[in-house]
Amino acid sequence: MNNNHTFSQKILSWYSKHGRHNLPWQQNRCCYRVWVSEIMLQQTQVVTVIPYFERFIKRFPDIRTLADANQDEVLHLWTGLGYYARARNLHKAAQLIRDEYQNNFPEDYASVLALPGIGPSTAGAILAQALGQRHVILDGNVKRVLTRLYAIEGWPGKKAIENQLWEHATSLTPDQQLTDYTQAIMDLGATVCARKPDCTSCPVTTFCLAYQQGTPTAFPTPRPRKTLPIKQTNMLVLQNEGGEILLEQRPPSGIWGGLWSLPECTAEQAKDIERWCQQHLGLAICETQAQAVLRHTFSHFHLDITPILSQVKSPANHVMEASNRVWYNTQQPESLGLPTAVLKILNQ
Ligand code: SF4
Numbered sequence: 001m002n003n004n005h006t007f008s009q010k011i012l013s014w015y016s017k018h019g020r021h022n023l024p025w026q027q028n029r030c031c032y033r034v035w036v037s038e039i040m041l042q043q044t045q046v047v048t049v050i051p052y053f054e055r056f057i058k059r060f061p062d063i064r065t066l067a068d069a070n071q072d073e074v075l076h077l078w079t080g081l082g083y084y085a086r087a088r089n090l091h092k093a094a095q096l097i098r099d100e101y102q103n104n105f106p107e108d109y110a111s112v113l114a115l116p117g118i119g120p121s122t123a124g125a126i127l128a129q130a131l132g133q134r135h136v137i138l139d140g141n142v143k144r145v146l147t148r149l150y151a152i153e154g155w156p157g158k159k160a161i162e163n164q165l166w167e168h169a170t171s172l173t174p175d176q177q178l179t180d181y182t183q184a185i186m187d188l189g190a191t192v193c194a195r196k197p198d199c200t201s202c203p204v205t206t207f208c209l210a211y212q213q214g215t216p217t218a219f220p221t222p223r224p225r226k227t228l229p230i231k232q233t234n235m236l237v238l239q240n241e242g243g244e245i246l247l248e249q250r251p252p253s254g255i256w257g258g259l260w261s262l263p264e265c266t267a268e269q270a271k272d273i274e275r276w277c278q279q280h281l282g283l284a285i286c287e288t289q290a291q292a293v294l295r296h297t298f299s300h301f302h303l304d305i306t307p308i309l310s311q312v313k314s315p316a317n318h319v320m321e322a323s324n325r326v327w328y329n330t331q332q333p334e335s336l337g338l339p340t341a342v343l344k345i346l347n348q
Helices: 004-018 031-041 046-059 063-068 071-078 085-101 109-113 120-131 140-149 159-172 178-192 209-213 273-281 340-347
Strands: 230-239 245-249 294-297 302-311 325-328
Touching: 004 159, 004 178, 031 046, 031 085, 031 120, 046 071, 063 085, 071 085, 109 120, 120 178, 140 159, 140 178, 140 209, 230 273, 230 340, 273 302, 294 340, 302 340
Parallel strands: 230 302
Antiparallel strands: 230 245, 245 325, 294 302
8 A cells, every 4th residue: 555644644534523432441541441441342342341341440440459359250240241261361460460560551562462361452452542652453343444455365363364464554553643543443443344344434445455346345254164063061050948049160261260150060960960969069959950952152162051950958058168169149149250151041
């Protein structure tokens, strides 16, 4: 592209009229607020993020409060957003900033990039938006815009394609007005050059190869299709006399790491579920009732969950001895992080 300056000017002037200027993280803008928003916005749309962001910032207004919080509470405020490693990393990074940077968010790119859960684009977005530093961003929206501007074929998740996109993103990024430019290019991708592009409202049609070829929707090349494997599990919905449900905390890493879930058993174990409950949970249960299968899809597999309902007969003291188990009162829920699939089962 010959005239990168004109490109950024067009984007900036479009942004001043049509961009988003009232997002909560654009008010009282600082590294901490922009950081939280950027992490929430990975894989999640702005409209979904806004109420989560507001609740999160209300409870954790600064790095210190977040660092000192209990992980359960952090995960609780993340419940429903998915990709929980993001919340665990945010919490870990806040503790690191508290301990190594005296609660001051680092202001140099290398230190930001070294924090857990922060990749090159997120590090650039935080420093550009909060401090106006010149860094390049390449999130999903920007990738979509660039593949169309340059009619780049090939799935952007492939290293070679991603490298090309970084080069283009770098050459287009201006030297000034970085706070606005960064938001502008993301907004263009989110609102105009969306999955279904609205080219008639686009300020950069004259720069866009895909537009000139009449093929905007041919880009970006989709991820090669893979049939996801299907895994199966049984989740026990065990209710005590008080109507509370037994939850177990999952190990700290892996799928749903650190979240509170329902006890699980295999199809084989479910054949003699009374015995399994006695042996593993120390609970005698009444007759069981299997519910319809619920499918939850992760990025790399489907999980088919069969909820099995039962009432607990015996007193529940034994089970309470384990620190990774709680009786959960669905009417007055504690501040625990729950996977969306488990919430759905409980709501049913
Ligand atoms: Fe996207 Fe259309 Fe603008 Fe090209 S012209 S950048 S395809 S909205």
